[in-house]
Amino acid sequence: MKKLSIVQLDVFTDRALTGNALSVCLDGRGLSTEQMQAIARETNLSETTFILPGDPAAERDRGVRVRIFTVQEELPFAGHPTLGTAYVLHQQTGASEIKLELNVGTVPVRFEKPAGEPAFGEMTQKNPEFGSKHAIEAIAPFTNLSPSDFDDSVPIQTVSTGMPFTITAVRSLEKLRGLRVDVTRAHEYLAGNGGKFFYFVSRETVDPKARLHARMFFYNGEDPATGSAAGCCASWMAAHGVAASDEGVLIEQGIEMLRPSRIFVRATKKDNQVINVRVGGNCVEVLRGELTLAD
Known part of the structure; x- marks a missing residue:
């Protein structure tokens, strides 16, 4: 044995x-x-x-x-x-x-x-690769959200620091906490559009110290903390002005699962490129x- x-x-x-x-x-x-x-x-x-x-x-x-x-x-x-x-x-x-x-x-x-x-x-992830941007109208049908529930001030975009996640912003914490996703349809969409999983976020949070509230649905369930997605999200935040270059910010996740998690991220934006992606906890x-x- x-x-x-x-x-x-x-x-x-x-x-x-x-x-x-x-x-x-x-x-x-x-x-x-x-x-x-x-x-x-x-x-x-x-x-x-x-x-x-x-x-x-x-x-x-x-x-x-x-x-x-x-x-x-x-x-x-x-x-x-x-x-x-x-x-x-x-x-x-x-x-x-x-x-x-x-x-x-x-x-x-x-x-x-x-x-x-x-x-x-704190890990240093690979420098990000920024992939496709996605239309809200393409994403909304496999959620219980209407197009107006998405935050159109920032793009829905696939980013990879080792695994590609499609960062998708929702306007309100209430809508994100009530989010339901048809995972099968979501995965079928991503398979044809360069992604692996969606990472849904809102700038409204439970903890006022957090910059984003996040949820990640995969396989037959939900993940309480997704460090690879958080690195992609840090890159996305730096690229689109949600966080300043090298600003350390907190992402909260897992609250809906009663497994609250705290993920600390930062990334450098230099010469219009995002580098030095760090994720810690x-x-x-x-x-x-x-x-x-x-x-």
Whole structure:
């Protein structure tokens, strides 16, 4: 029998039982892709990661190899698994910077721990690629919103810092909190228009300190904190004047799911280009255990 050490975290929060849960397999060497996918279905969280320790010299150069799985597929990049897995390695090593070698490339995560406060990690995502802009009339039919409920002062646009999200602004918090999406139709639309998922936002928020309230519907449910989408959103905010260059802002998410999350983002706008996209937050370890596999 093979035993795998598993750690479960809540990410983008400093309180257990909130934020976005993540399962981390501390040593996934020897597992096949099919086994990793089956384990992700077993944990049944939005994502499960597998740390694959390797040659120390290669890890110093490229980072620690990590693979990310949802219950349905492997992902090239995702935000909360990146932050959570880096946090586990930070706790193990004490290093202030952890580099992860993901399918999308190397992603650095830097940690600081102010006195009396939990550790805060901030990843630097890939520079954004700005894709198509979308008509409100194309998006509204697979939601319960009318065209007038969308915020037409900013564009609906697909942005990628490793995974493409279509950032879609809604005028009011009330409309966003009551939003319903036909996920099947939404995914069919995005498949033909360069996106992976929608990230719906409003400039009205629950927490007055937050710049945006966000929701992300995917597969058969909703995600309480989406770090990859938040990086795309930070890029979108900097590009379209919702946030100033290098301004640190808070995105709140997960409130409708009773899993409130706090995602801190910033991006640089220089010479009409957006670069240096950073996404950060806290993590809390909630349990440890072993998964037993038959030989």
